Amino acid sequence: MAKWSGKRKKVVLLALAVIALVAVAISQMFSGGNKETASLLTEPVSIGDIEKTVLSTGIIKPSLQVSVGAQVNGQLKKLYVKQGDRVKKGDLLAEIDPTLQQNELRTSEAQLVSSLAQRASTRVLIKQYQQELKRQQRMFRDGAGVRSDLEKAQAQYNAQLEQLRMNEAQITQSETAVEKAKANVGYTQILAPMDGEVLGIVTKEGQTVVSSQTAPTILVLADMDTMTVHTRISEADILKVQPGQPLWFYVLADPKRRYEGTMGNIQSAPDEALMEQSSSMSSSQQQSAVYYNGVFDIDNSEHLLRTYMTAQVFIITEQAKGVPRVPMTALGQRKDQNTYQVRVKKGDSVETRWIKTGVNDRLYAEVKEGLQEGEEVVIGSTIAMARK
Secondary structure, three states, X not given: OHHHHHHHHHHHHHHHHHHHHHHHHHHHHHOOOHHHHOOEEEEEXXXXXXXXXXXXEEEEEEEEEEEEEOOOOEEEEEEOOOOOOEEOOOOEEEEXXXXXXXXXXXXXXXXXXXXXXXXXXXXXXXXXXXXXXXXXXXXXXXXXXXXXXXXXXXXXXXXXXXXXXXXHHHHHHHHHHHHHHHHHHHHOEEEOOOOEEEEEEXXXXXXXXXXXXXXXXXXXXXXXXXXXXXXXXXXXXXXXXXXXXEEEEEEOOEEEEEEEEEOOOEOOOOHHHHHOOOOOOOHHHHHOOOEEEEEEEEEOOOOOOOOOOEEEEEEEEEEEEEEEEEXXXXXXXXXXXXXXXXXXXXXXXXXXXXXXXXXXXXXXXEEEEOOOOOOEEEXXXXXXXXXX
16 A cells, blocks of 8 residues: 555656646746747838739720721732831822723713813804894894894803803813722722731732722721720729829730839720610629729830730829838737737837828838837737647
C-alpha cells in the first residue's frame, strides 16, 4: 500500500508540472507588452494616390469609318489600293469601266447640239414672221390689207415665240443631261473621301457593280489616328459616371500598357429602349440587365489600337493624389461613415486611435485626420495567422 502511494505521488507531481508549463505558454500568448508586439504585422502610413473607379467593358472602333461605294453601274476595272494602305483625301482608289457612261455623255452632248440648232432655226423664223407681221400692220393701216392676213401673221409670230420658249426648255434639259453624264463619267473613278486607312476590300477586280437603290460598297476606309471607345455602363453604376470624368483602360492584347482619356457622351437611354417597337416590354426584357452606352475618343497616332479590340475601362469617380493612406486591413471598428479605429505601434506597445478617412479603393484608404506619415499601423499578427 505504501509503495502504490509513492508512485501515485510522482504521477500527481508530473501532472502538476505539465499544467504549469501549459499555463506559462498560454500566459505568454495572451499577455500584453513585448510578447504581443513582437508578433504583430504592421505597415507604415505612406503617401500615394487613391482612385475609386467604376469598371466597364468597351469596344474600340475608328472615330470615323466610311463605306466607299459606286454611284454608277459597270465592271470594277482596277483597284489601286490594298488592305492596310494609308491614303489621302482625293487619292484614286478604284476605277469602273467608263464605256457606258462615256456613251451616255456623247448621246447627251448630241441632244444638246440638236436643241441649240432648233433654237437657232426658231429665231430665224421669228425674225421672218416679225417682218411679215409689220408689213401686214402697215398695209392694214393704209387700208390695203386684209384683216385675216394680219391675224394670220400675228398668230405665226406668236407661235414661234412659244416655240422659242420650248427650245429654251429643251436646251436646259439637254444641258442637265450633259452635266449628269459628265458626273457619271467622273464617278467611274472612286476617290478617297477622307484621309484614312483601308480596312478591307469588299469588291474585287472584275466584279460587276450595280447601283440601283443603294451604292454597293467597294472598300471600307477609316480614320485610325483617333479611335472611339464604346463602353457599356451598368445600371448600378450609371449615376456615379459623368461626362468629363478621367478614366484609363487597357486592351486584352497588352494588359501592361495603360491608356488615359476622358469620358465623353453618355447615352440617356439603353439600346433596348431605343429599339423598342411597342409601348410595353415583355417580362423577360424587364428582368434583363440594363446597360447605358458611354463613348470617348483616344489618340492612336502609334496605330497600336485596332478596330473592335476589347477594352477594360476604369472610370475614375473619386481620386486623391499625394495623400497619406493606410491599408484597408488596418481599419477596425467603425464609428460613423468615415471614422474608424486603428491600432498604432509605439515602440514596444500598441495604442488604439480613432481616425477619419476619405477616398478608398478597397485596398487603401485616405487618412484625413489621426495619423502621420511613417506611423506604424497594425494589419495583423503572426500568431493569428499560425492558428489559421
